[in-house]
Amino acid sequence: MQPPRPVPLRHALIAAFALAAIAAAGWLAYVLALDAGFARMQREGNDRLALIASTFDATVARYRYLPAVLSLADPIRELYRDPQDAAAIAAANHYLKSLNQGARSAELYVLDSTGVALAASNFDQESSFVGYNYAFRPYFVDAMRSGEGHYYAVGATTGQPGYFLSHRITEGGKTLGVAVVKIDLSALEADWARAGDLVAMEDENGVIFLASRADWKYRPLLPVPAERLAELNAAQQFGQAIDAAPIFVPKSSRRGIEIGHARGRGNTELGEYALQIRPLDRGWKLLLFSDVVDARRNAATVAIAGMFALIALLLVVLVAYQRRQVVRAKLEAHDVLERRVAERTEELRRTLESLVQSAKLASLGQALAGVAHEINQPLAALITYVASSRVLLRRNEVDRAAENLDLMSSIAERMMALIDHLRMFARKETGSRSAVALAPVIDNAVRLLQYRIEHEHIEVVRIAPAEPLYSFANPIRLEQVVVNLLSNAIDAMRESERRLLRVALGSEAANAVIEVTDTGAGIAAEHVKLLFDPFFTTKEVGEGLGLGLSISYGIVREFGGDILVDSVPGRGSTFRVVIPLLDVAPASQHRELQA
Structure with a gap:
């Protein structure tokens, strides 16, 4: 038995270089993904701070006179x-x-x-x-x-x-x-807590006086000198001594965001958070704390995926190199060997295609847990209502401004429910369902996109039956489907001279039918069959992830329905959502389900 031949130095150097390249690629992917996560966190945090600040200003403005x-x-x-x-x-x-x-x-x-x-x-x-x-x-x-x-x-x-x-x-x-x-500003604190935000307000002395966490009140954000703390306690501003323990211990800064550890009652560790600050009048500051665990976890996932992708690429290169060597050797052999080489090559190709498809499905599962683009339209609606409320308040139209605030609260609650539904969708769970009136669902969806409809100068035609139609569904998720279809229709008419959006509700046999028709560019025949595939999109790069229709299709199928498409390039498209009808009133249906 011959001893094993030593590995050539060249092969060892190549292996070492490959490992170093894989490690470097993983580290680079982690850093870039983490930067992207913090950039997204910064944008979302700034929007959230602007909304909270405007709500606070509106609350105070009601009483300033x-x-x-x-x-x-x-x-x-x-x-x-x-x-x-x-x-x-x-x-x-x-x-x-x-x-x-x-x-x-x-x-x-x-x-x-x-x-x-x-x-x-x-x-x-x-x-x-x-x-x-x-x-x-x-x-x-x-x-x-x-x-x-x-x-x-x-x-x-x-x-x-x-x-x-x-x-x-x-x-x-x-x-x-x-x-x-x-x-009394306690209602603002309650709203922050219900929204799941970690929000606090700091006065000009650096002391927290409003917070979504009760154990943060009357504590400094950062350490305060003992002499200054004694002066503040002597003023008895808060009716009790100020707890000297700060609620935040900064560790580093990234993209202009302070990152550190938040502390609860008794200096208990709450975790790592990113702190964003928005200055207010009177020297006050609005503080928003965002958990960085998800950003780091997503960055680690991207890094691992990048390393596996590089490993797969190296394996493909290695397989290709070995195959070329085998083909070269077998070309010199018998015709039977040539046929075996061809069969082996085809087998390797099928195996590689299977691996690519598996990786694609894994990416879909990862992406669905973090999908955020479905809440863009409600955020736009919130910003519109905030601007409208400011105008109404300047006009002293307090009642109409209050109605706007009620709508904004409703939209925020729907966004929270939508996020829960998206997470539930990623876990392959189903949301609770009940008897849902379909006309209000369509009304809410159109209302969310009203700003875009007016901004794009789109004419809307609404068609609905005289009698209400009901279906057994989840209203938030069904509204999500309608919002997605309306948004796609608006995008499709961006370059059209005639912009007509037709939204119809009707029934066919035992089904309710929601039709969304646009006069946009239409969809090419070869693309229609791919519309509901994850990550497929006909939009420009950066304008969509290609997940909206896929998610919508899954929701409708969950309700026992289907989405049908009819499109003529150059003339427009019609999307039809078909779901089963309920032939009883909601109250009767509720009693029947309870029985």
């Missing part, structure tokens, strides 16, 4: 003319209580020039402000000095936190006192 209104009200003026008149005091108290109930503020009250409360909306409660002196509060000092003041603190009398806005009351050049409104 109240102190000035109080300074002009007749009952308040009468009170200042004779502060000892019992009838004037009673009239002012009842006026403040009525106005407070109508404005839905926390409290309204007026102070004399020495800071003593003359009348208050809570005059008939045990925690009444009447008779107490608030001259020590900065909002009183600022209003007396400059005409207006603001201050966030825990109430000295009620023990409840709030944002105080004040306005100086004058008559004939003489200062009479100060009018104050107290705003």
